[in-house]
Amino acid sequence: MSNPYAKLPGWAEYGLIPLINLVVAFMVAGLVVLLVGENPLNAAYHMINGAFGRGEYIGFTLYYATTFIFTGLSVAVAFHAGLFNIGSEGQAYIGGIGVALACLWLDKTMPWFIVFPIAMFGSIFFGALWAFLPGWLQARRGSHIVITTIMFNFIASSLMVYLLTRVLKPLGSMAPQTRTFAEGGQLPKLDWLLSIFGLDIGNAPFNISFLLALLAAFGVWVLIWRTKLGYEMRTMGHSPSAARYAGISETRITIVVMMISGGLAGMMALNPIMGEQFRMQLDFVQGAGFVGIAVALMGRSHPAGIIPAAILFGMLYQGGAEIAFEMPAISRDMIVIIQGLVILFAGALENMFRPAIGRGFASFGQRFPVAAQKGA
């Protein structure tokens, strides 16, 4: 068509549509709450209050958000190159080995600000390693990355059971976990950040890996839109045939991107291991890798969208736990349903309202052509 392809103004594309999707998701979730005989408004109150009602709650919300920023970025980076990395879960899990090793090695002799960067490189190394294998298999052997990364999640899970019950567990302990780290393996909390707003962090494990997550988000933005590698990734993601035409090596990009994606997923391990539990436990990832997929989808794979999306999911986690506590009829599984609905509407049904909104803008544009042109 010689006419411009129907495109929505930026604020509608990135603001209005996600908002509408979210509202619909919550409305359907409200119906589910009604169905089990509870008052949805009541539930909404508990969710929001539970997520933001107190400094401590906010601290928990942001603690979860930190985790989801890392896994969201991990998925998003791969998306940009047209790769669907479902393995962030396993890569984060294996990334934990790097964190644990650094802490076990140095926690008694070094302060946290020395251990932290070493643990960070450890997590990146192990996470990237775990993503390298599926990346290599896809690039060289044609094994589809969706299949291999799922399988690698299971392998990671089994491997960690072995390591935590046989290798990393202190002698004589009954629990499948490493020993508790000394001071050097514990990250400082961001209580000062909350106290700027007059909030008290309480027991919340909100720690400085949040700042690292923000830094990583900025780094991803630079990588995708300001580097040659990012340009090549986007070319391949949008059009593999154009990438071949431009002489971009699919093999190289696939492997490199998967390693970056795995490294970002691995960094997630810093938050729970060094920031909350001060030891590596079985299943510490708790599905954050999969939530990362939803976060990346909802945030349109853009760091500026991933951060709010991660905070939203942090709110669902923290506020959801609060609902389950306050309203016994709503179990923990119900919260999973609500999260699932958000993923469904924000991710899978992303385009459901787009045509209608496009038509709305079109008819608006016909009635007020000048205003609409300014908007576009």
Added chain:
Amino acid sequence: MSDIAIELRGIDKSFGLVHANRNINLTVRKGTIHGIIGENGAGKSTLMSILYGFYQADRGEIVVDGKTVTIKDPNAAIASGIGMVHQHFMLVENFTVLENVMLGAEDSQILNTSIAKARVELKRLEKEYALEVDPDALIEELPVGLQQRVEILKALYRKADILILDEPTGVLTPAEADHLFRILGQLKDQGKTIILITHKLREIMAITDEVSVMRRGEMVATRPTAETSVEELAELMVGRRVLLRVDKGEANPGAVKFSVKNLTVRDGRGVTMVDNVSFDIRAGEIVGIAGVAGNGQSELLETISGIRKAVSGSVDLNGTPIDMTGNADPRDLRDRGLAHVPEDRHHVGLVLKFEESENSILGYHHDKRYLNGVFLNIDAIRADAEEKIQKYDIRPPNPRLRTANFSGGNQQKIVLAREMERGPDVLIIGQPTRGVDVGAIEFIHKRIIEMRDQGKAVLLVSVELDEIRALSDRILVMFAGRIVGERAPDATEGELGLLMAGVEGRKEAAE
């Protein structure tokens, strides 16, 4: 009974912000061939899709044979006696002709009785309209011209009185096209009404009775064909006067810049697509490759530009021999002075979701002048894009606009600017004006001639025979993966047509 077959009144259709059809009025008289002409994106296909029930009009009404009808899907269109022959055939490849014709129009649940009936009916139709096809031949074994005939039979089998043909000659040789036109003439004589959609002015002049011109979603004129001229129609299509001839001086061929040697290429299924092809291109000449689409031209282009691997063969680029069976990658060839304007700009030459400036470095993004270390030098990239936009008159002149928002002609200019401004020694161009509006065609042709006059070696592949004849200094004809003949640009269309159909070529190759 009126003598009007179809009347469209005030048809209006928008897709989101795109207004594809604006208040279209069209009257097609019974028993005539009515041409609809317009540039790509003028709204022809949308209009016909509305008529055939793929889309619903936002406003307006359709009158068939004096009755106002609602066409909500293709079944309703068929019930109203409207049949369509699509640009891309809707045939099941591994079914026979008979099975394809009756598909979806079976009489009963028992297939055998339907087949028997259909066979009788098909025989009758073949006789009546002189459309012989073997009913038991598999579609995949038929040449394209016959496949199209099956499409026409399908429409007739469904008792269509009005036939819509969408760009029917795009895939045909000139001889096959002539044959199609004869068939259409016969159908007209039998009282059928035919709507022919095309962007080829020559076809309109050759067989239509009346012609309607569309431009930017509007019906701008309807003329009896006998009272109009190619020049007038071109002007109506574009909205201004256009130069249809290409002005070019004598070629001054120099030394051989690029040669292809014994190149053989197979596709994924192991079918030989390019069969032992060799040719030379000299500095300062345009070599055109003519041929019906699908005879190996695409594979040839992809291979010599490094996208596809050859089974055997090599090229000589500026005197450097390059083996095409190994890792001759596009970047390496670019560095050695080969530029490539690919046939498919939407999927290969451009990334439609990119900003214009991002596309203006595609393939050249390794160049130091666009980079600061590993970072993109956004300012330099945009400045460079601005320069090209100026020089090639790309509109709108906005390097930050998404490439998908440019028209076909402007998109092609983005690719041409990128590949030509590098000052390559060898320029390979596939389908330079496919889907490009008439106004831009002029510009693109001029640029190609300019490249030649600057002493570049130019290889031109196009399915538009007129274009090949107008631009080339030498014409090679490709058929079934082989170069079957070389001709001067003043060779007649008939002569080239025979070569393209593989008739002459076989003799020549055997000699």
